[in-house]
Amino acid sequence: MDEAKIKVVIIDDSYDTVNNVKRLLELCDGQIEVAGTAFGGKEGIKLCQKVKPDIVLMDINMPDMDGLAATNILTCSIPDLGVIIMSVQSEKEYLKKAMFSGAREYLVKPFSADELISSIIQTYEIQNKRKHNFKLLNQVIQTKVITVFSTKGGVGKTTIATNLAVALARNTKKRVCLLDLDLQFGDVAVMMNLSVKNTIYDLVKDLNNVDSDLVNDYLCTHFSGVSVLPAPLKPEYAEFIDSKHIEKILALLNGHFHYVIIDVPANFQDVVLTSLDNSEKILVVSTLDLPAIKNIRVGLNLMENLRYKEKIQVILNKANEQYGVNCSEFEETVGYPVWVIIPEDSNTVITSANKGIPFVMSRVDTRVARSVIRLAGKIHDNNLEPAAEKRSLWKIFQF
Numbered sequence: 465m466d467e468a469k470i471k472v473v474i475i476d477d478s479y480d481t482v483n484n485v486k487r488l489l490e491l492c493d494g495q496i497e498v499a500g501t502a503f504g505g506k507e508g509i510k511l512c513q514k515v516k517p518d519i520v521l522m523d524i525n526m527p528d529m530d531g532l533a534a535t536n537i538l539t540c541s542i543p544d545l546g547v548i549i550m551s552v553q554s555e556k557e558y559l560k561k562a563m564f565s566g567a568r569e570y571l572v573k574p575f576s577a578d579e580l581i582s583s584i585i586q587t588y589e590i591q592n593k594r595k596h597n598f599k600l601l602n603q604v605i606q607t608k609v610i611t612v613f614s615t616k617g618g619v620g621k622t623t624i625a626t627n628l629a630v631a632l633a634r635n636t637k638k639r640v641c642l643l644d645l646d647l648q649f650g651d652v653a654v655m656m657n658l659s660v661k662n663t664i665y666d667l668v669k670d671l672n673n674v675d676s677d678l679v680n681d682y683l684c685t686h687f688s689g690v691s692v693l694p695a696p697l698k699p700e701y702a703e704f705i706d707s708k709h710i711e712k713i714l715a716l717l718n719g720h721f722h723y724v725i726i727d728v729p730a731n732f733q734d735v736v737l738t739s740l741d742n743s744e745k746i747l748v749v750s751t752l753d754l755p756a757i758k759n760i761r762v763g764l765n766l767m768e769n770l771r772y773k774e775k776i777q778v779i780l781n782k783a784n785e786q787y788g789v790n791c792s793e794f795e796e797t798v799g800y801p802v803w804v805i806i807p808e809d810s811n812t813v814i815t816s817a818n819k820g821i822p823f824v825m826s827r828v829d830t831r832v833a834r835s836v837i838r839l840a841g842k843i844h845d846n847n848l849e850p851a852a853e854k855r856s857l858w859k860i861f862q863f
């Protein structure tokens with residue numbers, strides 16, 4: 465532990481408790497310093513803003529502002545602060561409320577000097593560690609957000625998003641989060657065969673009480689290492705999630721992951737636009753059938769008006785030379801070069817989706833897997849490729 469003294473503020477409306485606690489703290493060989501005392505929530509907040517303590521010992525029931533409300537305000541405004549609740553209530557319900565208000569520890573009155581001092585030291589050490597880890601993460605991790613989008617459903621967004629996330633995690637050893645923003649019918653969890661404990665709906669319900677450390681508890685970990693935030697389990701839950709929630713979730717993930725890959729539905733609704741706004745790159749997926757080509761053209765026009773042009777990379781999926789439209793014709797029609805071509809391979813794609821194992825893990829040697837791994841490589845290198853070469857579709861079978 466740091467040699468510096470731990471600065472403690474005591475907030476309790478009972479004069480006796482304040483004095484007793486003060487006395488107990490004097491027993492700890494000068495390791496802890498009482499920086500001030502206050503007899504109510506409001507007074508306590510003012511005091512903390514002034515003396516900037518490391519630890520606050522907080523009573524719950526106080527006349528002007530109760531301890532939980534004061535804790536909430538303090539922990540939101542001074543994130544490094546560790547609040548320890550002191551209460552005569554030992555019921556689980558109180559403990560839960562205390563944790564939701566941002567408290568780190570809960571002491572049931574009466575407590576001994578040993579209990580009090582070890583709680584203070586432990587809370588202080590945990591807060592210090594969190595501060596240190598947070599600084600490290602923020603120094604090291606620059607989060608890149610990538611949305612996999614299309615203007616027509618069923619073109620392979622989820623297939624690409626899941627396999628891309630896994631390829632990035634496995635081949636670059638970076639921290640990858642996959643976010644399923646297809647809020648009504650998201651199928652990322654199914655495609656990855658995840659047993660879902662929490663979804664984005666649970667996170668949104670608790671969002672006011674979740675900080676960037678706690679967000680991890682809402683993510684499912686796939687055995688490839690990818691952290692997944694699945695879509696709600698029921699389509700009707702989608703209406704409880706709006707763009708403000710998405711912005712907050714992305715802010716929480718920022719700094720924790722090198723890559724956040726987002727799977728979205730084929731529309732321009734608010735949640736999708738928020739995802740596109742926050743993305744560094746937008747992978748616009750199309751196939752070679754005429755309705756898809758028509759839609760992507762219209763969609764790309766709209767995206768240009770929304771000033772997304774610089775972020776767009778077009779991905780051609782389910783490519784097959786027998787479809788009567790080749791890659792050059794496609795590029796000419798849509799007015800964008802194709803960044804990566806992913807061949808059609810129903811056998812590999814559907815088999816791995818049904819088994820719940822992404823093909824970039826189970827069928828690495830197939831062309832379709834190699835093309836997604838190549839896509840991951842391009843994203844990772846951040847290599848804005850030299851001007852797109854003209855390619856004919858049959859060339860896809862050469863890599």
Ligand SMILES: Nc1ncnc2c1ncn2[C@@H]1O[C@H](COP(=O)(O)OP(=O)(O)OP(=O)(O)O)[C@@H](O)[C@H]1O
Binds near residue numbers: 623730781808810817
């Ligand atoms: N390269 C491919 N080769 C063959 N089949 C593919 C390929 N990519 C995707 N598919 C198949 O296309 C279908 C749609 O894929 P997917 O669900 O990934 O598309 P989507 O764009 O996410 O659809 P939605 O808009 O409904 O969310 C699936 O049956 C999938 O197996």
Ligand SMILES: [Mg+2]
Binds near residue numbers: 623646727
């Ligand atoms: Mg999908």
